[in-house]
Amino acid sequence: MMLSSEETTHAIEVMGEMFPNATTSLTKTDPYHFMLSVILSAQTTDKAVNLVTPALFERYKDPVDLANASQAEVESYIKTIGLYRNKARFLIKCSQELVERFDGVVPKTRKELMSLSGVGRKTADVVLAECFGIPAFAVDTHVSRVAKRLGMVPVDSDVLTIEKILMQKVPQDLWIKGHHRMIFWGRYQCMARNPKCRSCPLLDICPEGRSRV
Numbered sequence: 001m002m003l004s005s006e007e008t009t010h011a012i013e014v015m016g017e018m019f020p021n022a023t024t025s026l027t028k029t030d031p032y033h034f035m036l037s038v039i040l041s042a043q044t045t046d047k048a049v050n051l052v053t054p055a056l057f058e059r060y061k062d063p064v065d066l067a068n069a070s071q072a073e074v075e076s077y078i079k080t081i082g083l084y085r086n087k088a089r090f091l092i093k094c095s096q097e098l099v100e101r102f103d104g105v106v107p108k109t110r111k112e113l114m115s116l117s118g119v120g121r122k123t124a125d126v127v128l129a130e131c132f133g134i135p136a137f138a139v140d141t142h143v144s145r146v147a148k149r150l151g152m153v154p155v156d157s158d159v160l161t162i163e164k165i166l167m168q169k170v171p172q173d174l175w176i177k178g179h180h181r182m183i184f185w186g187r188y189q190c191m192a193r194n195p196k197c198r199s200c201p202l203l204d205i206c207p208e209g210r211s212r213v
């Protein structure tokens with residue numbers, strides 16, 4: 001049985017009671033540098049990203065700086081994080097495109113954001129939400145797992161389907177908060193390997209939890 005809109009919204013409210021301060025763990029900066037942080041965070045932890053960005057952003061203060069940077073030098077700043085070669089390429093290319101097409105200013109629409117190198121739908125959604133307060137429900141690995149386990153979405157849903165269903169089921173003013181709460185829920189309550197089902201306040205409505213305890 002899928003959770004109804006009311007049950008889905010209720011679950012996100014319960015998550016908010018447990019994690020009232022759930023928010024992005026990436027260091028907040030200006031939109032340009034924040035967008036780069038989100039690109040860097042793919043398949044690595046926010047913590048690892050936060051360790052490399054101060055020196056990187058000190059060296060490259062604006063899109064023109066990075067647009068003219070050498071790949072090897074950018075790599076040297078980010079080599080402790082996963083996929084750093086690809087990411088260095090994306091940072092440079094994305095900055096070049098920003099300069100060429102957007103006067104160096106981060107655009108405020110999903111379509112324009114997704115036209116930039118290294119910016120997929122999730123990155124665009126996170127930038128819209130965090131930098132401009134534009135409602136979006138970014139789906140990462142935690143949001144995806146939690147939504148499936150709780151039966152908010154069918155288990156075979158892809159990320160785009162998950163995003164669309166959550167946006168349908170949850171009131172718009174909870175999209176950004178819901179994204180953060182589900183990430184915290186996935187990190188600290190409903191972890192991939194050992195979810196804390198026995199002590200979970202959502203156990204009574206969670207099909208996955210009931211099958212585990």
Ligand code: SF4
Pocket residue numbers: 149150189190191195196197198200201202203206207208209210
């Ligand atoms: Fe996750 Fe278990 Fe809670 Fe369900 S009952 S949300 S699987 S921790």
